[in-house]
Amino acid sequence: VSGVRQDTARAFGKDVIVSGLAPRFADTVDLRFKQGTAAVIPRLGASGAILAKGYADDHGLRIGSPLTLTTPAGRRLTTRIAALVEPKAQLTGEVMVSQTAFDKRFARPSDMFVFVRTPDGTSAATTAGINRAIAGFPEVDVRTRRAWIDFRGKDTQQFLMLLYVLLALSVVVSLFGMVNALVLTVFERTREIGMMRAVGMTRRQVRRMVRHESVITALIGAGLGLPLGLIVAAAMAGALHMPFIIPVGSLVIFTIVAIVAGVLAAIGPARRASRLNVLNALHYE
Numbered sequence: 001v002s003g004v005r006q007d008t009a010r011a012f013g014k015d016v017i018v019s020g021l022a023p024r025f026a027d028t029v030d031l032r033f034k035q036g037t038a039a040v041i042p043r044l045g046a047s048g049a050i051l052a053k054g055y056a057d058d059h060g061l062r063i064g065s066p067l068t069l070t071t072p073a074g075r076r077l078t079t080r081i082a083a084l085v086e087p088k089a090q091l092t093g094e095v096m097v098s099q100t101a102f103d104k105r106f107a108r109p110s111d112m113f114v115f116v117r118t119p120d121g122t123s124a125a126t127t128a129g130i131n132r133a134i135a136g137f138p139e140v141d142v143r144t145r146r147a148w149i150d151f152r153g154k155d156t157q158q159f160l161m162l163l164y165v166l167l168a169l170s171v172v173v174s175l176f177g178m179v180n181a182l183v184l185t186v187f188e189r190t191r192e193i194g195m196m197r198a199v200g201m202t203r204r205q206v207r208r209m210v211r212h213e214s215v216i217t218a219l220i221g222a223g224l225g226l227p228l229g230l231i232v233a234a235a236m237a238g239a240l241h242m243p244f245i246i247p248v249g250s251l252v253i254f255t256i257v258a259i260v261a262g263v264l265a266a267i268g269p270a271r272r273a274s275r276l277n278v279l280n281a282l283h284y285e
Contacts, residue, residue, distance in 0.1 A: 017092075178214060
């Protein structure tokens with residue numbers, strides 16, 4: 001069992017999340033050390049600190065660099081960087097110090113998280129036992145690793161659903177735009193279509209030609225939009241010091257949606273083009 005104290009402090013003129021780690025914190029959570037090892041944690045003492053790599057890069061800090069923090073109570077905590085980490089989830093904040101140093105500088109120190117690692121992993125019996133142990137503390141919640149991930153991702157999922165709704169609306173609007181463009185294209189190419197029909201093109205081939213043009217147009221839009229979206233997402237993830245993972249499955253789905261949208265947009269214009277009277281089309285100016 002290892003608890004994590006947590007509070008905010010000021011550094012470089014901005015608020016930063018500071019965590020107080022227990023000496024055996026590495027027994028319960030993998031911090032993913034980029035420089036240094038987990039052996040640093042019990043040796044942090046009164047002045048050692050572990051920094052998130054993104055935060056260190058933003059402020060030009062490295063192993064051995066000094067970092068001064070100012071707590072909400074106005075107390076100064078001068079530390080020296082002992083290791084750099086790149087955690088998978090932002091549970092520990094940007095700066096990590098020992099619980100001893102944390103308790104001396106921050107008023108009313110208390111645990112934000114308590115991590116429990118059991119020999120047999122997660123089980124219903126273990127969860128029930130922990131629930132019984134904290135029954136007298138109504139402000140404390142118990143969650144398994146899977147439940148914790150779902151809890152932390154709930155707000156993100158709701159935000160993504162909002163984005164998907166906006167995306168669906170944009171697809172509907174783009175369908176009208178593509179239909180309008182295809183209809184105008186058919187009108188502008190009436191004589192050309194009549195000539196192709198006159199030399200042997202069938203109505204089915206005309207419909208296929210319009211559909212292919214529509215799908216190509218949709219794929220050009222997807223080819224421009226998806227990479228641009230990835231660039232913006234990578235920039236946002238970097239600004240928030242969060243890991244960036246390319247959602248390959250979603251990209252494939254959106255590409256298929258673009259193809260389907262192109263086919264749907266071409267239905268009306270393709271039928272109109274295939275039904276053109278050949279003689280009237282040849283005389284069209």
